[in-house]
Amino acid sequence: MQPTIPHDVSAIVMQCLAKDPLQRPVNAHAVLERLSSITTPHAEQIQRSPRRPLQLKVVVPVLVALLAVIG
Numbered sequence: 001m002q003p004t005i006p007h008d009v010s011a012i013v014m015q016c017l018a019k020d021p022l023q024r025p026v027n028a029h030a031v032l033e034r035l036s037s038i039t040t041p042h043a044e045q046i047q048r049s050p051r052r053p054l055q056l057k058v059v060v061p062v063l064v065a066l067l068a069v070i071g
Contacts, residue, residue, distance in 0.1 A: 006038060016070050028067055035058075
């Protein structure tokens with residue numbers, strides 16, 4: 001089964017791709033704040049590694065992809 005993209009993540013991506021610059025997030029920090037508030041149903045079931053929190057494993061790749069699109 002392929003995982004689906006959470007609606008909140010999709011909404012952030014679409015906002016970053018908005019044609020009107022005033023509708024886009026003001027900076028990467030704003031995107032990171034929104035991403036860090038997103039939880040997925042299965043994220044709570046996965047045990048976090050003591051070396052690296054689950055949040056970094058999800059947020060960093062998404063943030064890098066968004067910055068590549070914005071930049």
